Amino acid sequence: MSIEIYWGSGSTFAWRVLLALEVKQLPYASRLLEFSKKEHKTPAFLQMNPRGKVPTLKDGDFVVYESIAILQYLDRKYPQIPLFGTTAEESGAINQDVCEVLSYMEEPVSRITRPLFNGELAGKEQRVREAAEVVHQEFGRYDVRLAHSPWLRGEHISASDIVLYPFLPTLLRAAAKPAAEKLNMAYMPLSRHYPHLTRWMTAVEALPGYARTYPPHWRQ
Ligand SMILES: N[C@@H](CCC(=O)N[C@@H](CS)C(=O)NCC(=O)O)C(=O)O
Numbered sequence: 001m002s003i004e005i006y007w008g009s010g011s012t013f014a015w016r017v018l019l020a021l022e023v024k025q026l027p028y029a030s031r032l033l034e035f036s037k038k039e040h041k042t043p044a045f046l047q048m049n050p051r052g053k054v055p056t057l058k059d060g061d062f063v064v065y066e067s068i069a070i071l072q073y074l075d076r077k078y079p080q081i082p083l084f085g086t087t088a089e090e091s092g093a094i095n096q097d098v099c100e101v102l103s104y105m106e107e108p109v110s111r112i113t114r115p116l117f118n119g120e121l122a123g124k125e126q127r128v129r130e131a132a133e134v135v136h137q138e139f140g141r142y143d144v145r146l147a148h149s150p151w152l153r154g155e156h157i158s159a160s161d162i163v164l165y166p167f168l169p170t171l172l173r174a175a176a177k178p179a180a181e182k183l184n185m186a187y188m189p190l191s192r193h194y195p196h197l198t199r200w201m202t203a204v205e206a207l208p209g210y211a212r213t214y215p216p217h218w219r220q
Contacts, residue, residue, distance in 0.1 A: 003028040003059050004057070005028050005055060006031045006033055006040075006048070006054050007031070007032060007033065007054045008032070009216045009217040010170070012109075013067040013166075014055035015215070016055070016067045016071065016163055016166055017067055017074075018030075019165065019207075019213050020070075020083060022207060022208070023162065023207065023209075024074060024078055025080075025209075026078055040053065051065070055070055057073070068098060068102070071162065071163070072084065083158050084158065084159050085158065090153065097159075097164075101164050105135070105167055108131035108132075108134040108135050109131075109167045109170070111127060112185070113170055115128060116180055128183055129185070132185040136187075143195070144196075168197075173218065176188075
């Protein structure tokens, strides 16, 4: 087995790569790093990724980090079960979706989840509420799209789905924290607000191998 994936429990970025490996049915060795032990800052790890971040993927002698770069690498190297389509048009559309997640979801999601997970909400309530509104607008867009097709780009799962998905359960977990109650973010019940997005989430969670991608510390 030559693919090694270095990841951390609960990292949305690493979750993308684990999902991609499972969807593409690639065998891999899981290297789960413990942030609390600073395993991502050891000299050996920093040699692979000088930023000391996960995900980082090693395939034989080749190392690549940044979740989207890893997905692109895997798709090019192992084209069976393509994640970025097979035509220029499909690839353009899927990359457009990926860029939209990075441009419009990543920052507001982290503006909500970080203070809630780190117990640092005090003084940030208004900023979090504003971010929640932005995320609602994005959820609305996805819900409309998913009313017409099982996956974001048609009949097959693609990088569009994989790049977006980890933000959903992470956001819902943050929103379920007692501290979030007073924010009235109104995500739950998700199925009432966003029925198609909910059905899509369930489909991702039914993928073979999904359980291996689930953040271990969330089970505790
Ligand atoms: N843009 C990067 C983000 C990677 C990232 O920020 N990873 C976090 C975990 S969610 C990390 O490793 N943080 C540890 C640190 O910065 O010390 C990607 O898409 O891979």
